[in-house]
Amino acid sequence: MKRNLVPHYSEILQQKCEPVEFNNSEVMQDLVDSFKAGPMIGLSAPQIGINLQCSLCLFSTGLEIVANPEIEYLGKEIPSMERCLSFPHIVCKVMRNDKVKLTYFDSKWNKKEAILTGLDALIAQHEYDHLQGVTMIKKAVTKQFKRA
Numbered sequence: 001m002k003r004n005l006v007p008h009y010s011e012i013l014q015q016k017c018e019p020v021e022f023n024n025s026e027v028m029q030d031l032v033d034s035f036k037a038g039p040m041i042g043l044s045a046p047q048i049g050i051n052l053q054c055s056l057c058l059f060s061t062g063l064e065i066v067a068n069p070e071i072e073y074l075g076k077e078i079p080s081m082e083r084c085l086s087f088p089h090i091v092c093k094v095m096r097n098d099k100v101k102l103t104y105f106d107s108k109w110n111k112k113e114a115i116l117t118g119l120d121a122l123i124a125q126h127e128y129d130h131l132q133g134v135t136m137i138k139k140a141v142t143k144q145f146k147r148a
């Protein structure tokens, strides 16, 4: 089911999400139905009002469901200028890691491990943070409003 983005002030964006149960494919389907490639490179369940640890990420290898992720920071900190559809008029500078190991369950509930770099690493960290109730606003070193 396609769901709308919750407004930026929603409590759910600030809360740590619950783990997904292995047989819950509904949240995965809702993410797929709500995802709009182009404006989105990642979408997390709390952004569409679901308090579960599940994201949809547009990695360089394709769209990937990321459920119950764990992340290990392997590289060095770099600044990243980020946008988030939950905060449409803001660009934030946040510190990210340039290399991470992401462990997660995919849409078929296979456990996967991926070493990610570049944009893939940034997407994984941004979406992982959403599932912890941490928005880019919370992490921002600086923030600015986009020009219309």
Ligand SMILES: [Zn+2]
Binding pocket: 083, 084, 085, 086, 126, 130
């Ligand atoms: Zn976001």
